[in-house]
Amino acid sequence: MRALLVEDEAKLARLVARGLTEHGHVADVVGSGEEALAVVADGAYDVVLLDVRLPGMDGFETCRRLRTARVWTPVVMLTARTAVADRIAGLDAGADDYVAKPFAFDELLARMRAVARRGEVPRPTVLTVGDLRLDPASRRAWRAHQEVTLSAREFALLEAFMRRPGRALTRDELLEHAWGWDSDVASNVVDVYVRYLREKIDRPYGRHSIETVRGTGYRITADRATSEDGQTQAVADGDG
Secondary structure (H helix, E strand, O other), rough: OEEEEEEHHHHHHHHHHHHHOOOOEEEEEOOOHHHHHHHHHOOOOOOEEEOOOOOOOHHHHHHHHHHHHHOOOEEEEEEEOOHHHHHHHHHHOOOEEEEEEOHHHHHOOOOOHHHHHHOOOOOOEEEEEEEEEEOOOOOOOOOEOEOOOHHHHHHHHHHHOOOOOOOEEEEHHHHHHHHOOOOOOOOOOOHHHHHHHHHHHHHHHHOOEEEEEEEOEEEEEEOOEEEOOOOOOOOOOOOO
16 A cells, blocks of 8 residues: 655654555655645555644645545544544545544554545455455455465555556556655666566466566556467567
8 A cells, every 4th residue: 555644743754654664555755735735646645644733734724625626535634633623624624534643553554444445446455357366454465266475565566556457557657656756766676576476476377467568667457378388468578
């Protein structure tokens, strides 16, 4: 899951971002509502974690402006203001949930998963492409009925693909979705991890679901079985 954390307290922002990363998610951090509005307009986020007390534009107004701009990314408000009136204000501003500080991290993760599934764009509990299934909540993946063991980064990359089936994604888009927009990782690392994924979810099962799109990047499609001579009906695989 890719989250945008809007938090001006640097120490808390680092702690939350580190916790999300350790659980296999990608966390981008900004420190103001104005930055959040600019970033969300260009980013594909599964959830926004939005602090209420921000410098300048507060979280309520930030959320209200997101909704006015028809940005429907799920929003979880984070705040120490737990009065009923404050919770109502956050929900009325367009937030999907409200978590009081201090919070249990496992509860935050559960609430993130819950609101992500309720987004305007259909977000099923388990993502499916052909006989490949991925459960973002339990961090598990299967080819047919056999579970596939993936590293945290492999899982993040596969999730990026499976949330956009059939769509050609550039290496930069895949870096952004699976590593974060401020990552200093070189784009060719995507090729390395695509090969890792193919070795785990495709080749052992005679499949060719991750396709190379020449001049663009990669996409995932419904399973295509490999024929006896090693050829498929998919676009040519530049990685062999």
